[in-house]
Amino acid sequence: MSDTTEREWTLEDGTAAERLDRVLARLSPDLSRSRLQALIRDGQVTIDGAPVLDPSLKVAAGAIIALVVPPPVAAEPQGEAIALKVVYEDEDLIVIDKPAGLVVHPAAGHESGTLVNALIAHCGDSLSGIGGVKRPGIVHRLDKDTSGLLVVAKNDRAHQGLADQFADHGRTGPLERAYLAAVWGVPDRHKGIVDAALARSLHNREKIAVVSGERGRYAITHYEVLEALPPANPVASLVRCELETGRTHQIRVHMAHIGHPLLGDRVYGSGFKTKANRLSEAAQTALADLKRQALHATVLGFEHPRTGEFLRFESPLPADMDRLLQALRA
Incomplete structure (x- = not known):
């Protein structure tokens, strides 16, 4: 056809x-x-x-x-001239500061316009093939509407070395990943650990759920409350999260599980819509303008797979999340 x-x-x-x-x-x-x-x-x-x-x-x-x-699409993704914010690049890897709204790799409904399409145009034929035709060089992912730092391998040696670090999730190795999230309410404990297995929801295949028994996959999130928002009568808080595992939607599901879903999360925080009425007019406007979950991958550190040097990168909050936090502080 x-x-x-x-x-x-x-x-x-x-x-x-x-x-x-x-x-x-x-x-x-x-x-x-x-x-x-x-x-x-x-x-x-x-x-x-x-x-x-x-x-x-x-x-x-x-x-x-x-x-x-629809008409069939090409089996292999094609390069597309999509602007990328390159934080670091050498012959082995490239670190991208991904904007919200950019899908990482082609999938049903997103056959083009992805980070992979942009990388093919930027890197040419140098991307690692380990990820497969649809995911060349992709070592880890961020949700479409999550912004922040992501590393991509340019060759198979780099891909394997990075993949080993991400599989360990920093438990025994050098990998460092941290996220900033704006969540509803303020957790009772300043620091905490969410240890709750995750699996695809049986009721909605688009969602991930906390489950018990053998069906669930081990998942642990460490969180720390950085700031109550606003300080005097807090409705929300800024939280730093670090992953001990890297499951799909992990931070979003875990924070919702303990009663503090992310602001702007239409999937896991829909029951908190009325909370927005407690925000100032400026904060309500900033939240409406966000149009996504308030989650940003702010720190990424890893050992270079060829040189052994530890590389660490930090990404400041993007403008939409920064506007939200400024409005919440007022």
């Missing part, structure tokens, strides 16, 4: 209720089930004219299902 195509079916009477992805797999045998699930989550499927995002939704007789199939 060279162009976008649209397909539509009406389920016949007598059809038993069945998962949407299974129905589509039967109706479109030329598309894999994983591809169909990605299309569903990307909003390309409607039932009776309404968008559906859940592949497991049961569909019954009489339903009108419409599917939009």
Whole structure:
């Protein structure tokens, strides 16, 4: 298929209720089930004219299902002229100060416009191949809406050396990573440790949840309260977090788990929306302008995989988070 195509079916009477992805797999045998699930989550499927995002939704007789199939994209990411803030670069690696809103690597719904596309244009063919076709050079990731420091390997030797450090998470090696987060409320303890296993939520596959039992993956976050905001009658606080493990959404989920979700976090902090009414007018405006979770990767330190030299970088708060904190302090 060279162009976008649209397909539509009406389920016949007598059809038993069945998962949407299974129905589509039967109706479109030329598309894999994983591809169909990605299309569903990307909003390309409607039932009776309404968008559906859940592949497991049961569909019954009489339903009108419409599917939009976009044209295929290149198997390998292409270089794109996207501006990068390069903090450090040599023949082995490159350190980027990633802005909020930039996706790290191509995935369903983000086939282009990613950090990988920018790096391919910037570095040419020198990126490490260990991460695979879609993730060349990527040693670790930051969420799309998390800003801050990230290191990328330019060759396989550097990639392996960095990957070993990130796998250890600084428990016995030199890796240092710290994040700044603005959270609702002030934790009772000035310093604390959140030790809570994480796994993909069974109710919403887009979310990570704290779980018990064998399904969860070991996850530990160390936090320290730096500042109560505002000082006199605090509604929020500035917290420094360090990771002992590096799970998806770890800081966001762990801070929400102890009752202090990140400001601006629509996924894990939605129950705290009314808290914004307690903020000053300036702080409410700054929070509305943030349009993301208030999380920034502020420190990154590691041993250079070739020279053994310890490299440490610091990134100041980006303008949107700095405006929020200034408004909260007032």
